[in-house]
Amino acid sequence: MPKRVDHAERRAHIIDALVRVAAAEGLHAVTMRAVAAEAGMSLNLVQYYFDSKAKLMHAALERLEQQSHQRWSKRLADLPQPPTAHAFIEAFLAEALPTDEASRAFHLVWTSYAVLAMTDRELAAEPFVAGPDRLERQLTDVLSRAQRDGALAGGRDPAAEAARLLALSHGLGTGVLVGQRSAEAAMAILRAHLDQLFDDRLVWSAPRSPVEVTSDGG
């Protein structure tokens, strides 16, 4: 056996095993032994590369976050540059939906972590609030620009629309995960929503002065 080994690669290998176990049998089935077996190594090695289970769990969450970011970047890069706001957001929403098996696994494990974080003060809740918050700001920016360009349907509040998009995609994602709806059906709903949001067929019935839609934009 060689002496020097790429620790980062080893750790990634183990975490991938963890995600496979969690996706197949749930986060509660993630034990040091199960992960070791899935990774094809001994229990001791998992201990060796991650001191404790808690650290392993944290590392896995971090990796999931990074991977998600990477996939999102890749999808964005695949868009014709510069992408329209519509295309940009549609790509975003497509990524937020569990379409293929890999995506399904990711979303399932991510959701499991999120539920865990609701009660475990130990587990950083940061990714589950700061992450969406950042996305929401990003979406808000894009929508604001789109609004300036006149691409948005009238009377929309970019921040509110961003929040709505995020909540909607998450709700649909859960529906797909739970087997209530197919990913295609969910995507169709999202596209319809987007079409409405970017639709120029919808106009105000009265000239725009008197109408005040949302309250504050805090």
Place this chain on the structure above:
Amino acid sequence: MPKRVDHAERRAHIIDALVRVAAAEGLHAVTMRAVAAEAGMSLNLVQYYFDSKAKLMHAALERLEQQSHQRWSKRLADLPQPPTAHAFIEAFLAEALPTDEASRAFHLVWTSYAVLAMTDRELAAEPFVAGPDRLERQLTDVLSRAQRDGALAGGRDPAAEAARLLALSHGLGTGVLVGQRSAEAAMAILRAHLDQLFDDRLVWSAPRSPVEVTSDGG
């Protein structure tokens, strides 16, 4: 000690203890012993009233479902009869959001169960797909009627709107649970969505007979 005891009451008491434990520490913290302690009885009694942990978990899920149904019925009954479609749906959405502590506990535990059901074939996935399906049909009916009455904004598909409302409320609910958004903010977004859905200020660009504004005094 008396001999005859109301089993249903006993079981309900135990299940309530389970829900408290699950809401406070997560579903993974639900052990026979923890539930017994929370219920103020011995481990053996929990075994006595529910043969196994699996049956206890199933019973708890059933009770949650029933309670949810009851709360929803009560909320509906509190509405002025007959309720407008707008009021009906707003009441529904308000119930779907974790507003007070009790509601938060319910939604947290329910979500935990849903995540569990994603991997445990044993745990009936039925409540998490048949339930929302039924709600969706109900909403679709209400929206269809509203559309016939001309209360809906133009060009909407009741079924799609029902799915959208359900997904949106669920996504917002998760956001509240996770601490990303306050229940009030979530409710504001939902109300805005509803206002749009029922809004007569939004019409097709092609001129249309003016729809009157139902100023919701109810």
Place this chain on the structure above:
DNA sequence: ATTTTTATCGTACAGCGGTACTATGAAAAC
């Protein structure tokens, strides 16, 4: 060549979890 470091293995230990077993007073049935 010896010593140290590193990656790996096996195993042991303590705690907890679900379940099963037995016991015991008290009410109900007879």
Place this chain on the structure above:
DNA sequence: GTTTTCATAGTACCGCTGTACGATAAAAAT
């Protein structure tokens, strides 16, 4: 009044889980 049933209690057992503790062989360092 005896027997049966019921609600409750205590406890023991076995398996699993995280963690700790050596052992070992190979590569690196000296």
